[in-house]
Amino acid sequence: MAVRCHNLLEIMRCLLIDNSNTRTKFAIGTENELKPLAARIPTRDLSPTTLTEALQGESYDCVYLCSVVPEKAALMAEFFQNCPFHKLSYQSDLGIQIDYPKPEQIGADRLANAIGVHHLFRSPAIVIDFGTAVTFDVVGADATYLGGVIAPGLPSMTDYLANRTALLPKIELSEPTSAIGKSTVDAMHVGAVYGYRGLVREIIHKLRDEMPGDPVIVATGGDAELIAQGVEEIQHVSPILTLEGIRIAATRHFQS
Numbered sequence: 001m002a003v004r005c006h007n008l009l010e011i012m013r014c015l016l017i018d019n020s021n022t023r024t025k026f027a028i029g030t031e032n033e034l035k036p037l038a039a040r041i042p043t044r045d046l047s048p049t050t051l052t053e054a055l056q057g058e059s060y061d062c063v064y065l066c067s068v069v070p071e072k073a074a075l076m077a078e079f080f081q082n083c084p085f086h087k088l089s090y091q092s093d094l095g096i097q098i099d100y101p102k103p104e105q106i107g108a109d110r111l112a113n114a115i116g117v118h119h120l121f122r123s124p125a126i127v128i129d130f131g132t133a134v135t136f137d138v139v140g141a142d143a144t145y146l147g148g149v150i151a152p153g154l155p156s157m158t159d160y161l162a163n164r165t166a167l168l169p170k171i172e173l174s175e176p177t178s179a180i181g182k183s184t185v186d187a188m189h190v191g192a193v194y195g196y197r198g199l200v201r202e203i204i205h206k207l208r209d210e211m212p213g214d215p216v217i218v219a220t221g222g223d224a225e226l227i228a229q230g231v232e233e234i235q236h237v238s239p240i241l242t243l244e245g246i247r248i249a250a251t252r253h254f255q256s
């Protein structure tokens with residue numbers, strides 16, 4: 001097995017892993033910075049072989065895993081068994097408070113997003129992650145995780161129609177050119193992209209109505225760019241937000 005752990009006396013390099021349902025992202029983080037993405041593996045393809053290939057040439061002192069896919073988390077715990085290893089949970093040292101009846105239910109990526117938005121931007125905040133699911137997480141003014149919303153992600157708009165109809169194709173989404181679709185595919189783009197923006201706007205407004213103060217609204221995840229460009233309420237798109245949250249939690253865990 002090609003796991004290489006070095007015990008450097010200098011700055012600790014931690015392998016940060018965002019194991020979400022569609023893609024698993026890997027990056028090296030130190031106390032001071034997040035290095036560019038080291039690898040991205042489709043989550044369903046994660047195996048000792050794909051891990052070894054993807055991480056060839058990377059060196060790190062510790063591994064910090066954020067997972068919402070238990071079967072793959074178990075695989076990686078085993079793969080990295082020779083390294084100092086930690087899996088993010090509500091019991092980890094996160095640097096934020098949690099005000100939630102059953103904190104063990106909260107997806108680890110949602111906690112990482114809350115940490116990321118508080119550190120990269122500020123709180124109060126709403127962080128929206130456009131992945132397999134779309135999640136909205138609310139961080140109160142005192143950096144307390146308060147809860148949020150889970151809805152089907154943008155792929156549900158296309159996968160559902162392709163799987164459940166005879167005549168609708170599987171499409172790649174892009175910005176519609178007009179609301180009145182002039183072809184099947186055009187009409188589907190409008191339904192998915194404009195329709196999804198409506199869902200997002202309505203949820204943002206409902207959340208803001210219940211929040212004291214003026215939250216910063218930040219988007220992340222694979223579909224953030226496409227959707228956020230038409231939602232004026234979203235102030236920033238930050239592709240690295242989840243990994244940044246994981247880096248901060250890893251630093252707190254391994255360096256304090």
Ligand SMILES: Nc1ncnc2c1ncn2[C@@H]1O[C@H](COP(=O)(O)OP(=O)(O)O)[C@@H](O)[C@H]1O
Binds near residue numbers: 021130155221
């Ligand atoms: N190169 C790509 N590979 C896969 N999905 C992509 C890619 N570029 C954009 N996407 C979009 O990003 C979504 C996955 O986002 P991501 O944030 O990786 O999800 P998750 O965090 O749930 O794994 C896909 O459903 C797709 O719509």
Ligand SMILES: CC(C)(COP(=O)(O)O)[C@@H](O)C(=O)NCCC(=O)O
Binds near residue numbers: 021
């Ligand atoms: C809501 C999620 C499916 C989002 O996962 P993702 O789209 O990032 O792959 C994940 O955060 C999860 O499984 N959460 C557990 C349930 C909860 O957060 O309440």
Ligand SMILES: [K+]
Binds near residue numbers: 021109129131
């Ligand atoms: K995610």
